[in-house]
Amino acid sequence: MTDPMPGGRRRIDRVLGEGFLEGLADLPLQEVRERRREAEQEEADLSYVRRMLQGRSDILRAEIARRAGGSHVGGAGGDEELVRRLTEVLTDAPRGDQRQRSDHGLGRFLSVEPSRVDEHRREVEQVVADVGISDVTGASDEELRAALARVEDFEHRVSASRRRVQEAMDACTAEVARRYTEGQARVDDLLPER
Template sequence: MEAAVADDVAATAGGPRPGGNRRLDRVLSPEYLDGLRELPIEEVRRLRKEAEQEEADLSYLRRLLQGRVDIIEAELARRQGELNESTTILEELPRILADDDIAPRGLGRHLTVGPSRITEHRRFVERLIADSDLSALAGKTSDQLRETLARFVEQERAISEQRRAVQAVIDACAAELARRYRDGEADVDALLQGNDPTR
């Protein structure tokens, strides 16, 4: 079951596919930023917003994977006496998988939008919780758990790499917008007053 879940995660969090139609494919395609300096400011802002939305979804999916990692790490810690052995992992799930805070760990970037596929992501979490292996972790050897942990850590690392690539796209769009305001190609006063329709 763990391998099946890992495969599902890999499919859900698959990398960009050249010529693909997913938002991730578009944002990370080499053509996404082509001619950025010549595009209308409305289009630059649209590109940035689309990339920001993809970053939010990748951040949320990353947290889901981290939650799965936390479950396995908690079981390993329980075996090593670091947790109360009378407490089962199922009893610990509300704490381990608490996802009210969807902010990413480690990179310290402020997300301006929330994830757009919350229902899809929550179904994914529910599927993980319903996975029979959560109640059968005690039947696995520590070596098996470590192998599973390594797979999920690798998936989380892959998503983090995608997220950093998307952030580079966001930064490129933001830099172009800043240049236009700096060079007088866009109305700074309208932006400061909140009247810029392309914000």
């Protein structure tokens, strides 16, 4: 997931481009709705990528914590313990006496599913490959910390783009709401003709 490029052809480039919100009040209602849908789809995609990156970060943190706690992989029950811990990291279930994940349920309700899922998965896999963490148990402590820093940096960039996309989506939503509030649009216009 590269950063948005001014004048680029990708959806994120359009949504975050200078002209996306210009003259919003003068556009036909259908165009404002289309722009909102475009922003919503991009937000869904960025949220998907962000969750994947957070999962990779959780795996790295769990391995760093396991090593700091003196647990050893291998030997009797070692692989089973690692699988159990990684399962806890990647689910929303309570972990022992810990509370549920604090980030669960804090997102927006989206009416669209992520698009380009395979493309996004490949991007995240490339980040993971670039930092060399396909086998966390084989990496040194230093390699794990460096990989975590790089994955977190990438996740922060995705999150920053996501916030900007949400702002564009909110601006379009506010414009649609304004038109209904001021009587420039009617709910009846959305109903099929009989």
